[in-house]
Amino acid sequence: MIQSMTGFGKASLQLPNKKVTIEIKSLNSKGLDLNVRMPSAFREMELTLRNRVAQALERGKVDFSMYIEVTGEETTTKVNAPIVKAYINQLREVVNGDETELMKMAVRMPDALKTEREEIDEEDWNQIQDIIGQALENIRSFRVSEGEALEKDFKARINNIMSLMKETVGYDTERIENVKKRLQTAIDELKVNVDENRFEQELIYYLEKMDITEEKVRLENHLNYFVETLSGNEANGRKLGFITQEMGREINTMGSKANHAQMQKLVVQMKDELEKIKEQVLNIL
Structure with a gap:
């Protein structure tokens, strides 16, 4: 069964003091x-994560995002008290103001806030890996669903071709009868004697060059092989x-040999169906 490369997967996890959301x-x-x-x-886990995503999704332009929302009372960003007090003392020497105004100015200064590096809890990481797996499964399900729709469209267009x-x-x-008549009419208009055997030989040679039997057989084989490949398990x-x-090669050759208005019209319709197939094939994994 084919899969589309277009997809979206999401999963969330609520930990004691934060919410983790994975979007792919x-x-x-x-x-x-x-x-x-x-x-x-989590940067130290990135290489392992990349390998896991690559193995699961194989191809495509993939955006993996991990969002952490703090829901507890603790935060990794804290006020750098000694620095803030030093700024307030310096500001008193420059401007007159109450403590609140001085505090507002001080916390805007560089290094007034400090972020403590959060260590990865192994148990939390194990749970996060589980929801990464859920998100990957969700995007895979999305791809399979899209693939089923594409497969129906492909089969309809293959049947049309x-x-x-x-x-x-x-x-x-x-077409062949028309060609014979045109050639015979042209010879008759010349009003010359023609060797009938030679004429038949030349006519056979000309008609063989216009014959589309091989193109028809090869195109039919390609169409059947396309449908057969759709049912394969691999990408x-x-x-x-x-x-x-x-x-496309066989259809183009049929068009160049057609020499018949209605046949050329049908060839154009086949090309149109094939172009729509080519556009969608670009989305297939």
């Missing part, structure tokens, strides 16, 4: 482009892209 977003990309945003206290191809082949006999976005390129 992904868009299509040729490879894995991973951007991680997390509090500085198959129908248009069969309709194109239906004009083949009429197959690149393979589907290669198959669409081969499909």
Whole structure:
């Protein structure tokens, strides 16, 4: 089953004094482009985290965000009391004001507040890893759901191309008869004697160059292989892209050989369906 590279996953955890929220977003990309945003206290875990996300998501432009919201009474930011008192004493020498005003000015000064580095609690980190797993599972479910919608669209368009191809082949006999008539009319207008055997040989050679049987067989094989690849278990976005390129070659060759207005119109419709498939294949994992 195919998966889309577009997805979103979120999970939250309430710890005794803080709330942890994990958000993962992904868009299509040729490879894995991973951007991680997390509090500085967890930076030592980043490499392990990157490996885990890369293994789970494989491809895509991925944004991983970890948000920490303090919900308890404790905070890592504290007033640097000695520095603030020193600022107040210096300000008294410069301006006259009450203690409240001096305090307001002092706390705005550099180093008036200090942030103590928060140590990672191993038990907290184990719980955070669990919700990271939940977020990864949620984004994977999103991708699978998107993939199911894309698969239905792909199969509908493949069926359309198959129908248009069969309709194109239906004009083949009429096209060949028209070519014969045009050539015979042109020779008759020249009013010259023509060796019938030679004429038949040249006509066969000309018609063989216009024959689309091989293109029809190869295109049908590519269409069937595309549908078969959709059902594979592995990531197959690149393979589907290669198959669409081969499909495009056969359709283009059929168009160049058509020499028939209605057939060329059908070829244009096949190209339109194929371009829509190519656009969506870029989103496949």
